[in-house]
Amino acid sequence: MKPIIERPTLLKAFSLLCTAKAITTIYDEQFRLVSKYVHATSRGHEAIQVAVGMQLTAKDYAAPYYRDDAMLLAIGMKPYDLMLQVLAKIDDPFSGGRAYYAHPSLKDQDKPKIPHQSSATGMQAIPTTGVAMGIQYRETEGLNQEKGAIVVCSFGDASVTEGEVSEAFQMAALKQFPILYLVQDNGWDISATAEETRAMNAYEYAKGFPGIEAVSIDGSDFAECYSVVEEIIKKIRTERRPFLLHARVPLLNHHTSGVRKEWYRNDMNEHKKEDPYFKLRKYLISEGITEVELQNIEDEAISTVASDFEKALKSPDPQPSDLFTHDFAPTPVTVEAGERAPKGAEEKVMVDCALFAVQELMEAHPECLLYGQDVGRRLGGVFREAATLAEKFGDHRVFNTAIQEAFIIGSTVGMSATGLRPIVEVQFADYIWPGLNQLFTEVSRSCYLSNGKWPVSMVLRVPTGAYGSGGPFHSSSIESVLCNIKGIKVVYPSNGADLKGLMKAAYYDPNPVVILEHKGLYWSKVKGTETAKRKLPSPDYILPLGKGIMVQNAEYTMNKNVVLVVTYGMGVHWALNVDSDIRLKIGILDLRSLYPLDTELIYQKAKEYNRIIILTEEPVDNSFAQSLAARIQENCFEYLDAPVTTIGAENMPAIPLNEVLERTMLPNSEKLSTTIRKVLSY
């Protein structure tokens, strides 16, 4: 039976399809002008894209992939908007000339919202599933959320084989998120075929996730696409559960402007038989629409595309100064406030200071939630760092996730896009690696590449560091890798008061912040770390990121033979416990925050002390510490009486389990004392 689709819908669809097709044509004709920057177009995929795009509303969210230019037209973008992107112009509404063609991010009131996503195939699955998780949370919490909003996550067929996609499917199936996974299957993964690269298609794959309803259709037949999508979207709006729609489509143009079909395609004739344009034309004629009407629609589309192209060519390029905007959204937290050590307050171990910070945030803000491995009710975190929180705030606000570091980190992109402020946790720094891709590829670049539209509000707690034979898989330090990622902030407190104040600042910061929490300081059980315990700061105490502190000043002697130890985390405690004869000869600067870094205080004190040691728990070669030493040298050279010296762990691949080997590997107060003597006598 033929689906019933209103005539105006059919005509609009035809117009959109002709527009998308005309865009491909003009890009091919104007190859010299547009091939400066790489692009891919929807040619062959238009029917399914238009069918989906036309049925999304302003309350919905979408994650179109790089071949979805027809979907972008269908949600209301003009050819001109897209062309600004193909030419990387400053007025490109998505990224201001920063991202490739059809890499959208959009926050228009009248259109579906499009959080930023990268060009990495399949990586959009997690952030976009995070949006659906955010919508579900808002609905459960009774937070202002428009009823029936849905999320569409669009993929090419080959990208579904990425491992992270399974993490997203797992969570959507388990938690029943209101999301449609749309897979456009053209049978190609650049030049590799489906037969070469996968054991099943996405429809068959989805069958392995009970709870996701999978449907497979001919994605080149507009009428079929429109009616199936209509039915699915209606169900998601009302039944709040996930679907996967597998749409078989031809690929009629190049993979991208840079990888051309002539080089390897031998199936063009077969694919041309499935051209959605001819199929829709034929269908419309059978519906009584005349050739003349269709020709008029197509002529108009071609002429709009041509004039938009002319206009886009004339629009301005970015200026050099445009490079430097929107790496971060401005934070409201700039001054230290509240009582850091209230009179009569009880002393608390560091892990409890963090717990109180999170508790106070959750009491004050329904948008605040906490998830990670084992943080839920039964255990409250393997360090009991979230103990009692689920009891107090409920299992929907404090919950366990699967062992999915990528999902834990990447989902915050989507959660944040819905207005939530997730605090998440990776169980050990050693296990951040599966999530590092999301942190780098999706989280860190969202604000910059969306031209400031989608900063990611995320606090990522990471228990880190070595103590007491934690061994190679529960001891690592990772700050150098993190500090190499531009677009995130990294703090590393050495005591409970700083941790509590920084946790608050991190929460109110609209950008992603990683908090490194040293496990050896959590309970002050390690000898010499008693000062990590602090009076619990007042609930309104807040400590801005990027402010270091002198925790000890050297006692000046006549010849001013002193040294400044610049350090953070456990290093502060090693420095506080150096040999007694040199204890008064050192100043200790606790960085507290590694990015942003308090260079003002560092340089000021470097100029005062003239001899500097940077102390880190990490292996020294190519570390954050070594880079800081270089910066001090570059900025304070004429003030220095000795080379800026770094001391840290040995440059070995892991921290061994055996006590002797661990001690040999890591720095400590003794080793620091030796280095101090060396620098003092230089």
Ligand SMILES: Cc1ncc(C[n+]2csc(CCOP(=O)(O)OP(=O)(O)O)c2C)c(N)n1
């Ligand atoms: C993580 C990652 N690996 C490799 C690439 C390079 N790459 C770009 S497109 C592509 C093929 C994707 O095929 P598919 O998902 O089927 O989409 P199609 O281009 O066929 O529409 C590859 C391998 C990438 N962008 N991201």
Ligand SMILES: [Mg+2]
């Ligand atoms: Mg493909």
